Amino acid sequence: MNRRLILLLFLMALAPVYAQTGWKQVMPGVELEYPRDHGAHPDTRAEWWYFTGQAADSSGRRFGYQFTIFRVGLDDRPVTPDESAMRARQILIGHLAVADIRNNRYESADRVRRAAAGFASAATDDMRAWIGDWSLARAPDDFITLDAYDREHDMGVSIELHPTKPLVYQGENGYSQKGEEPGNASAYVSWTRLETSGRLTWKGETFEVSGLSWFDHEYGSSQLGEGVSGWDWFGLHLDDGRDLMLYGLRGAGGSLAPQSGGTLIEADGSTRRIAESDFILTPLRTWTSPATGAEYPAAWRVEIPSCGLNLTVSSLVDDAELDARRSMGVVYWEGPVKVEGSITGSGYMELTGYATSLKNRF
């Protein structure tokens, strides 16, 4: 639920304080209706459609990818009669990254555009968003297409995803509380296991790939509490068909904040919530970014005794730092991982708050 805190903080920072009051809060009992709620919610301040996954070609060459579109509401004042349609009331931010696991290489790119006049758009009736030529869209049969290519780094994906488990409503039926106030919450749903196939372009070559992906959709208007310096998030596909989402919010002194937690999704799609007291996260190895000097835990021991899980989660490409300082002012680590221990598997890991302070970035 709190997985993209650093980004959310940034997104909130973009919207001036006085404008906060007009944004719609997500309240307990939020009723989510699909496909409409796959679409954008421009009356809230922040929203994202987040895809990560691993896929391999027929020879076994494996890649990781991340493709995200963030939406940020900048202005909620009433529209005036002579207002330009080009007004940046909403902006969309795209992050694209590909990791070449065999060669231990990683590239990322980002784009920020106003949701207006041919720059970018996010439909409100279904999942259909684009920034220039980067796009994601859902078809009525839940087939989702992602299409994004960055010429500068010569990498991109053109893939189709299809969920193999039902939509997971995080928190209480999708109401995911983030603070003490009822309105400090987001609406949060996930497709934790999507069959993935299509083309992945990497450094002059195009690979026909297939694999598994993870999707989160979250929106809200809440400001997150003070004292959180960052978090560590895991989205893991276990080989027995279960999926595990786990996040640890790091409070002052590095201790886990009480809002930390996760969800175990069984092979049949049923879910089981994991509380902060149910798990232990122990860093095993660190990697230091040559670009920013930040030191990231690149391998972890994840223990959830109540679920019988004792896992070692290690990055497959250490240098997976996404530097979006120019467009967004943030730096975070997001890369593919392998799972070993009581069961094997694969997935994605996100580490935030290890680079310089977020708030002074932008």
Next chain:
Amino acid sequence: MIVNALFVRPVLRRPWRFLMTLVGVAVGVASVVATVLASQAAVRSMSEDIERLAGRARLEIVRTGDLDETLLGELRPFARDAVLVPVLEERALAPDLNDALRVFGVDFFVDRDVRELEWKGDFTGDESALTGLIRGEGVLAPASLLQGLGVKPGGSIRLSIRGRVVDLPVLASFQPEEYADSWDRVLLLDIAYAQELFGRVGRVDRIEAVPRPGVNADELRQRLRAALPGEYRVESPAQRGEESDRMVRALRFNLTALSGISLLVGAVLVGVTLYTSVVQRRYLVALLRSMGASRAQIAGAVLIEAAAIGLLGGVLGAALGYAGALASLKSIRASTAVVLHDAPASSIEFRWSVAAAGVLLGCLASLLASVGPLMEALRTPPLQGLRREKPGWMTRSAVIRSLAAMLIFAILAAALAAAPPIADLPYAALGAGLAILAAMIAAASPFLDGLTRLAHLLRFGPHVRFAHLAMAGLAAGRGRAAWAAGAIGVSSALAIAMAVMVTSFRQTVVDWTNQGLRSDVWIRPASGKTGIPTGRLDPQLVSIAQRLFGEDCVDPFHSDDAYYQGEKVTLSAGEFRIVQTRGTAPFRDGRPSAEVFAEALRTHGAVVNEPFAQRFHVERGDTITLQTRAGEVTRKICGVFYDYSNQQGTVIIDRNDFLTMYPNDGPQGIALFLPPGASPAAARERLRAELDERWAVDILLNRELREEILRVFDRTFAITAAMQAVASAVAALTVAMTLYTLVSERRRDLAILRALGASRGQIARTILWKAGLLGALGAGLGLIAGALLGVILVKIVNLQAFHWSLRLIWPLSDFVRLTAFVLAACLIAGAAPAWSVIQSNQAMMLRDDE
């Protein structure tokens, strides 16, 4: 030793003479350097300016007028290969600067990657400047501009936009990564904010494209062209500049021609001063030669002197030229602003290349000018040099040769004047001008010879005996005297020709405004120091005026760019219904304006101005098709009217016709035709009372508008007045140098006269007569040549370069004034050598070794 005797010693003995020669070279070089620097700054390459502002954008999508912003959506597939950047470009008056600023509406998300600017300000935190910029709450301003205005981020810049006063908060500043003064007058703000401020919601001026790495710009251009309908053009930013460059081409050409004339005047002056310098030492040269000095040694000494004068004069001239450019930039900018409203506001940059060229020019002119005198010095047999005499009269064959040369140049001038323009520019006509000057110089020697022969034949009474002596003196030094008369003639001719052109132009404009401008009150956007109104008016002002004065009194005037046969023209509109009864535009075929506008209203036709008709060779009855931003517009021409406000060509249609194509267009001005007997001043007060401090418009009465037009005109031609002054100064300097030579050459004669009992006053009068006669000959020749040059400028150059036909007016008072000025300058110039002679010791003069 030779150098010492011929150069160093004379310089040490008479340093002021060396200095005068230096000043002569310096003035010539300075006039060239000043004109080149100032015209470069005022009419700097628009392409260069546009490229600086375009940053990394390599292509831009444009079409006639502007673009619909939805085009960006259609270009989505190209986002993979290029960053697409919409830009809205406008101008607004900053009352605190009394000057216009360029306003760029951009998308800050992408612009940072396009234009190479270093943003300075608070870009962190919740209330960051970037957020404010993106939300359209303020502007990003150049640090240099803020410094000049004394405004800091957090303050605001006041602008007059569409007649309204707007205070724009300054959120942050920027500094071009590589300093470029193109940016000094540019404000950046969010494109949506700009659209709203300027009443252009939904429109952009262009979409710039920055190819992504590895994308070939030419291939991208071809793909974009293929994907877009034919009305769109995909160009490099420089191509837009080339179009603007074409518009100022005629102006640039004329300024360059002025530089050329400065060069000519300068070269004449250098020639005369060096000739003087060499001739003054003819005796010494002859002495050295008779003592065994070789020709090469003499030549070396003369050339060293020429090079030294050229070098020092060139350096001095470059410095003077830089100062002159600073002084004249304002005038030249005013000239540019008339032709191209958004000409880049640039400052004078000291350019080493121009300074070096100036020094080189000084050296070259000195060396070239030394050839003639040098040849004479070397050819003169030592004995003749020692006698200090030259044959007095021209031989018959020499007279025939000179007159034949004059005739050939005159025929050449006539032929060139009749030749058509080359590439739309009056090269041939300017060639004709040069030929006239050459003919005049060729005529100077036989005319002087004739004058002195005439004096010889006439029997002067005792009281004018000194005139006779003066004539004899001139005849003795005829070579120098003829050159001096020619130089005075060139300077006078240029001054006279400029006077003819300016007077003719000004009177034509006066007649035109008197006849054509009949509205009682004129409302327009506030204008800055260039006198050119900035932008358009809010359409709401039309409603206000109509409410106050009635619909039949209000004639809003609209204007927009259009293309005819691929060339940029102006499409304008006025209320034909009102103009028909109240307007009195002068038509070329003499038909009453009411008749023409009635026909245009009835037949859905158009009227065009004279530059349009001239440029495209069309006339009444022809049908023209314009490409406008509202599509193709085809109209029949009902009349061609005289117009001196626009040289690129204007087509005027009825306002109702115009508004169907451009709904909600803001007018560029509103004319009020009040009912007979109504007081314009009272109407203005009523309007002012209605428009409170939220509005910033100029409200001019008819008289004020006409005065304003003439003020702009006078400012535009201020540079010409400066050139006139330089030409006159050069004339005076030329006379002073030549007289000094002629006097010093005959010092011994004058001393003998003194010894024989002539009084100092008598001798001084001889010298002053000489100066006066020389001046009169030069001024007379200059008057004839100048009048002919004036005709060429008025009737040929203006028509070919600007498509303006002007009435030829002879400014007789200017002729008298200029002639009197040249004569007075010559007499004053003659006073110095006269004074020097009467102060000299006779004995010293008699044994003077020079």
